[in-house]
Amino acid sequence: MARVALVTGGTRGIGAAISIGLKNAGYVVAANYAGNDERARAFNQEHGIDVYKFDVSDFDACAAGVAQVEKDHGPVEVLVNNAGITRDGTLQRMDKMSWQAVVDTNLGSCYNMCHAVIGSMRERKFGRIVNIGSINGQAGQYGQVNYAAAKSGIHGFTKALAQEGAAHGITVNAIAPGYIDTDMVAAVPEKVLEKIVAKIPVGRLGKASEIARGVLFLVADDAGFVTGSTMSINGGQHMY
Numbered sequence: 001m002a003r004v005a006l007v008t009g010g011t012r013g014i015g016a017a018i019s020i021g022l023k024n025a026g027y028v029v030a031a032n033y034a035g036n037d038e039r040a041r042a043f044n045q046e047h048g049i050d051v052y053k054f055d056v057s058d059f060d061a062c063a064a065g066v067a068q069v070e071k072d073h074g075p076v077e078v079l080v081n082n083a084g085i086t087r088d089g090t091l092q093r094m095d096k097m098s099w100q101a102v103v104d105t106n107l108g109s110c111y112n113m114c115h116a117v118i119g120s121m122r123e124r125k126f127g128r129i130v131n132i133g134s135i136n137g138q139a140g141q142y143g144q145v146n147y148a149a150a151k152s153g154i155h156g157f158t159k160a161l162a163q164e165g166a167a168h169g170i171t172v173n174a175i176a177p178g179y180i181d182t183d184m185v186a187a188v189p190e191k192v193l194e195k196i197v198a199k200i201p202v203g204r205l206g207k208a209s210e211i212a213r214g215v216l217f218l219v220a221d222d223a224g225f226v227t228g229s230t231m232s233i234n235g236g237q238h239m240y
Helices: 013-024 036-046 059-073 096-124 135-139 145-168 192-196 208-219
Strands: 004-007 028-033 052-055 075-082 127-132 170-177 230-231
Touching: 004 013, 004 059, 013 059, 013 075, 028 036, 028 059, 036 052, 036 135, 052 059, 059 096, 075 096, 075 145, 075 208, 075 230, 096 127, 096 145, 127 145, 127 208, 127 230, 135 145, 135 230, 145 170, 170 192, 170 208, 208 230
Parallel strands: 004 028, 004 075, 028 052, 075 127, 127 170, 170 230
Antiparallel strands: none
16 A cells, blocks of 8 residues: 655645655655745646645644544654745844744754654554755855754754654655755745855755755655765755
8 A cells, every 4th residue: 555645845846846755756745835826736736736725834734634634544654854945134223024934844844743753653563754955054155044943953853753663664864965956946036046056066056956855765665774874965065
């Protein structure tokens, strides 16, 4: 029977590529989204992937969202925490709302979503969790103290939860994308983007499908010896 996979932020950008890649690989996919109903409907109609609207920064909403997915499709065995936002600005100019929104959505959502699925994964002795971090959580970025802190936190969260899940057949890994050709990156001013690409050894932005390929490797049934790891997919921009 096909495994059920839930992808947060799964109807746009990297998340959409992950959702589509999982479906093409034979998973039953549920894609979460936050607010763009029109975009979500179009995604559902084009790809035949069920979409679920709930706020991943809200603990109770996540519990209810997971419960609905499991009612519709069965237990969630694969979770990809991809949802993320930016509210850029230097620390001096960053208000508390911009800090909190990014931390709650990017990092808090990992706790909320994992908490909602970890019990049933432990009971079934199987689970695959992939958290989407960022190159900017590894190397930092000017004007992104909130985003960098949240994404860096994801990497620590991943390693700790991996230790908890290991004895129960649950793997927990992270992917740290570099600059990927998505709407978020397209919003960067052209001159700034040119400077970014100039620092990428492979000489281009990444593709969302390349991140999806990494997810597919990590969630496979035969990837059970890979846990607590961070896969950096960044064109060689940051190596460590």
